[in-house]
Amino acid sequence: GKLPAEKFAPGLLKWLAEYGMENKLFDDSIKASRLLLEKVDDPSWKQTAHGLTGRAYYAKGDKNAASDAYGKALELKANTVYAAESALRLGEIELEKKNPGVAHDYFEKAARMSAGEEQLAIRARAYFGLGHSAKLLNDNDKASRYFMSVAVLYDDELLVPESLYEAASAFFSLHRDEDAGKAVQELKDRYPGSPWVAKAGSLAKQ
Numbered sequence: 001g002k003l004p005a006e007k008f009a010p011g012l013l014k015w016l017a018e019y020g021m022e023n024k025l026f027d028d029s030i031k032a033s034r035l036l037l038e039k040v041d042d043p044s045w046k047q048t049a050h051g052l053t054g055r056a057y058y059a060k061g062d063k064n065a066a067s068d069a070y071g072k073a074l075e076l077k078a079n080t081v082y083a084a085e086s087a088l089r090l091g092e093i094e095l096e097k098k099n100p101g102v103a104h105d106y107f108e109k110a111a112r113m114s115a116g117e118e119q120l121a122i123r124a125r126a127y128f129g130l131g132h133s134a135k136l137l138n139d140n141d142k143a144s145r146y147f148m149s150v151a152v153l154y155d156d157e158l159l160v161p162e163s164l165y166e167a168a169s170a171f172f173s174l175h176r177d178e179d180a181g182k183a184v185q186e187l188k189d190r191y192p193g194s195p196w197v198a199k200a201g202s203l204a205k206q
Contacts, residue, residue, distance in 0.1 A: 010040055017052040021059065029056040043078040051082025058089055067093050074109075084113035084122045091129045100136035107133060124154035131166055144170035144179070151186065161187055161194035168203055 013036040020029030030053055037049040054069035070086035070093075091106030110126035113119075131146035147167035151160050164187035171180035184200045191197065 047078040104133035140170040161196040
């Protein structure tokens, strides 16, 4: 039978949802998040519940359900860590749908909402998304700046090499070959083992 939500403290339901995520038990996570949503009135808790629901659906690969949950999280007047994450994910989903204008607005929101030091990963990903949005909007100047920002702020062997490669690519298309060369050099210095190094080598020949 159905368990009455009032039996469980919000903190326990949140923990259960997070535990489900960590152990790839996404349906358990969604169930706990939904129970949490039924139980709470506080906007911060509601945003947390929607954010956790979105996260589980996103991990399951159900982008439509994720988009719906993240949208609800973002509508709430609260600023939990889920606000920035929701904006970031909505941006990524819109980017995949080739809606760079809409994606750009979500990424800007994510960058703005993730101001604290503890949310640097979200902020770096937001700049990464802004770079890709600008690239699709044919604004190579903006794209180069956003991609270089990722490299300045962050250290991540997946995100940063691709950002440096994209920055170099944007610089080359702006005929700023010296800046492009510096970005490629930084890529080689910081991430010599990255597959982006070889790709960057072919950029200069274009």
